[in-house]
Structures are given as C-alpha cells and as structure tokens.
Amino acid sequence: MRKLGFGSCNNQHKAQDVWKAIRKEKLDLWVWLGDVVYADRQSIIPFIWRSPQMDEMRETYHYQKNSKFYQAFQKICPIIGVWDDHDYGKNDGGGEYEHKETAKEIFLDFLDTPKDAQQYQHNGVYASYSYGPIGKKVKVILLDVRYFKTEEEILGEEQWLWLEKELKDSDAQVHLIGSGTQILTTDKPFCDKWSEKEIERLSLIIKTHSVPGVILLSGDVHHAEILKDSCDELDYPLYEITSSGMTHSFYSQATILGEWAVKYFLTSERRLGVYARQNYGTILFDWETPAVTLQIHSDDGELVLEQVVPLGHLRKGGDGVLEKGGCVLNYGWMNWKLIPKSTAKLFLFIPIFVPIILILFWAQKTFLKKNNDKQKTS
Known part of the structure; x- marks a missing residue:
C-alpha cells in the first residue's frame, strides 16, 4: 500500500468533476465513508428529509454508478466503503429503519461486493480488509454507524465484539478505522458523533491489546478536518482525518457565512486544521521513514491540509507526546452535549x-x- 484515497457526501445530482482530480492521484485504494449518494429526498423545509421507496433508492445508486467520471475511476482503482445516513435511506437514521435489509443489499450491489463476502455473514455492512506484507501491512476497518444505532449507542454490542477481535488478532502496522460520522468531536455542536463513553471504550481496546498505528477516518460534516486526541490515558496520540463534501460543502451552501461557521462555531478543542470547501482525502505511506501523511485536497486537487505522523509516535512506548489533563474537554459557556x-x-x-x-x-x-x-x- 502506497497511497489511499477517501471521501464522503457525494450528491449524485451535483457536478462530479472531483473525480478528475482523484484519478490523477493514482491511488491504490478508494474508501467511501458514507453518503455515497443521497437516496433520501430533501423537502422544502430545512433539515427535513423523506426516506425513499426502494425502487427510488436503486435508481439513485444506478445513476451514480453510471456517471461517466465515476465509471472511469472504477476501471483504475479498487473501491470499498461503508454508509452513513443519506445512502442508508433515512436522515439521522438508526436501527429502527424498516428498510435497512433491502438498503444493505442495494448498497453492497453498488460496491460490487461478492455474495460470499463478510458483510453477508452478519448484520450491518461493517467489514475489514488487509493490504501489504508483514512489516508493511495496512488494515482498514470500516464501521457501520447506522444499522445498530439507538439513542444510547452507535455500534451495538455485536459490532463492538467484532471490532475488538479484529484489533486484537491483527498483525498490521497501521490500522485505519473508518466511521461515517466523526469520532473525536464530542465538543462540537449539532453534528452526529461518537460519545465520550464510546471513545473511551475504543481507547481501552487499543490500550489493552497494544494495537499500533491506529488512525481514524470519518465523513458526514460537509467540511474537512484533522483532529488529535493527546489524552495521557492513551498509549499514544489518536489522530482523526475527516473528508466530507466531495460535491457540496458549508462554503458552497452558505458561502462566507458557512466558512465562518465551520472555522469559529462548529469547532473542537481537538482540531489541528480545517477546510470548509469541497474536498477529498489521501493517506501516504512511507515505509522507509516510516511515517504516514494525512492530506486533504480541494476538489481540483490542490493540497490544503497536511499532517505527517511518524509511525514511531503511534505505538506504546513510542515518541508521541501526550498531555496531562488533556482528557477533559472545555465545552465553553454552553454544554452542547445536553442539547x-x-x-x-x-x-x-x-x-x-x-x-x-x-x-x-x-x-x-x-x-x-x-x-x-x-x-x-x-
């Protein structure tokens, strides 16, 4: 594995020119991180979406799959992925969605998933993939944040037990954990994200089994972001890179006001960098140094955010700097968690x-x- 690309929030009815820039990256793998299409329909009332009929959903995925830009990309790069809410079929939806089994079938067909693949052996669409030889192995773990979701939790116990086994038994040097929603942004208002309790459980699994090289990938929020959790209860710093808004973003939807909101209002103490316009992400693997480079590109391919992370910083007893007291976030004058x-x-x-x-x-x-x-x- 030399170079991996990822992205989310791709409206099939908006311009698909971003694929021209992505093709030039010469990727070894593309990872969808949710909202592959917008299968549900937005009403004239803001934030209100209508779930699709299943024939509508099939037509939506068919439309995207037959986009000339996406078709050209499919021919040169393997593609894997996981869903979020709009491709799942219900805005902010969870385990209560009555059509989730049919939606699963349609989603996996879109990805050309073989009928004997792991996703057909269990509930939901979570899966893991390994690439490269021992010593240079990358494991991509994609989590389903919709199928099992309730008011109390996102992943569900079945998926948690599977995730722990995948990490415990792994011999990979880098573990990329993908989620349709952000993970580390518990102090960011309005957005779907994991709870502190769930982050603590993931951190405990990583620490208990001394899992090296964990980096989090996410989508959903219509802007790009790089985050870092340096809590001294971890074995090493935990990085997250978010790419969201391949065809639309806060800037395209609300211009300067949207960009301002992302930079100064929809923020997090864990943020290292942010980009409010259309984007996609890449991760470069340098096995000689060794290091991984987290990158965000504009929709025309310009590099706009970058974070180099030596692999020596991502292991127990490594050189990653942790911060005493960094485990408690400041929620400011209002605790958004309670709203x-x-x-x-x-x-x-x-x-x-x-x-x-x-x-x-x-x-x-x-x-x-x-x-x-x-x-x-x-």
Whole structure:
C-alpha cells in the first residue's frame, strides 16, 4: 500500500468533476465513508428529509454508478466503503429503519461486493480488509454507524465484539478505522458523533491489546478536518482525518457565512486544521521513514491540509507526546452535549429563516397597504 484515497457526501445530482482530480492521484485504494449518494429526498423545509421507496433508492445508486467520471475511476482503482445516513435511506437514521435489509443489499450491489463476502455473514455492512506484507501491512476497518444505532449507542454490542477481535488478532502496522460520522468531536455542536463513553471504550481496546498505528477516518460534516486526541490515558496520540463534501460543502451552501461557521462555531478543542470547501482525502505511506501523511485536497486537487505522523509516535512506548489533563474537554459557556440534535438545529434555523419570514411579512403588509390605498382612491 502506497497511497489511499477517501471521501464522503457525494450528491449524485451535483457536478462530479472531483473525480478528475482523484484519478490523477493514482491511488491504490478508494474508501467511501458514507453518503455515497443521497437516496433520501430533501423537502422544502430545512433539515427535513423523506426516506425513499426502494425502487427510488436503486435508481439513485444506478445513476451514480453510471456517471461517466465515476465509471472511469472504477476501471483504475479498487473501491470499498461503508454508509452513513443519506445512502442508508433515512436522515439521522438508526436501527429502527424498516428498510435497512433491502438498503444493505442495494448498497453492497453498488460496491460490487461478492455474495460470499463478510458483510453477508452478519448484520450491518461493517467489514475489514488487509493490504501489504508483514512489516508493511495496512488494515482498514470500516464501521457501520447506522444499522445498530439507538439513542444510547452507535455500534451495538455485536459490532463492538467484532471490532475488538479484529484489533486484537491483527498483525498490521497501521490500522485505519473508518466511521461515517466523526469520532473525536464530542465538543462540537449539532453534528452526529461518537460519545465520550464510546471513545473511551475504543481507547481501552487499543490500550489493552497494544494495537499500533491506529488512525481514524470519518465523513458526514460537509467540511474537512484533522483532529488529535493527546489524552495521557492513551498509549499514544489518536489522530482523526475527516473528508466530507466531495460535491457540496458549508462554503458552497452558505458561502462566507458557512466558512465562518465551520472555522469559529462548529469547532473542537481537538482540531489541528480545517477546510470548509469541497474536498477529498489521501493517506501516504512511507515505509522507509516510516511515517504516514494525512492530506486533504480541494476538489481540483490542490493540497490544503497536511499532517505527517511518524509511525514511531503511534505505538506504546513510542515518541508521541501526550498531555496531562488533556482528557477533559472545555465545552465553553454552553454544554452542547445536553442539547438534542433536533433542538440544536433550531439555532441554525432561526438566524437563516426568521429574516426571510420578516421580509415576506413586510412585503405582504406593503402589498395590502397599496391595495387599500388603491381602493380608497377609486
């Protein structure tokens, strides 16, 4: 394994030019991290989505698969992936989704997954893949954050036990753990993410079994980000790289206001860098140094974020610097963890749509006044 690419949030009805830049990367592997397509339908009311009929979902995946840019890329690069909510079929959906088995079949067909593959042997679409020889082995573990999700947890016990076994029994030097939602951003408002309890369980598994080279990959949030958890309860620092918004982003949806919100409002103490426009990610493996390089590129291929991580920093007793007291995050003047996501979205709804409602009210009032004046003069 020399170079791996990844991305998420790909609206099949928006421009697919990003694939031109991705093709030039000459990747050894592409990893989807959710929202491969937008199978559900957005209503005229913000943040409200309608789940698709299954024939609609099949048509949506077929449309993306037959995109000329995606077809050209498929011919030169192997592709694996996992879903998030919009390709799952229900916005913010979880284990309660009634069509999840059919959605699973459609998703795996899109990826050309063989019928004897591991995903067909259990619930959900989680899976693991290994690449390269001993000493230069990379293990990619993709987690399903939708199929088992409840109000209390994301992965479900079945998947947790599988994940621990995959890490405990691994002989890889690098472990890439992919999640459709972000993991380390527990202090970021509004977004889907893991809880502190779940991060602690993952950290305990890594520490108990002395798993080296763990790096987290994620999508979902319509911007790119590199994060680092340096809590001194870990064996080594935990890095996360998020690539989200291949066809749309906070900037494309709300221009400068969206970019400002990502940089100064939707932030995290664990953040090392952020990019609010359309993007995709790559990871470079240098087995001579040895080190991994985490990269974010704009949709035209420009390198916009980069973090070099020596593999010697990602093992027990290694050179990675941990911070005493870095385990407790500061949630600022308001603890966003206590606000339900549905309620939190009202904070976004109010400043955007209240002015529009006021303008419409003023226009109606002006129109009625003109009509009344006209009737008086006639």
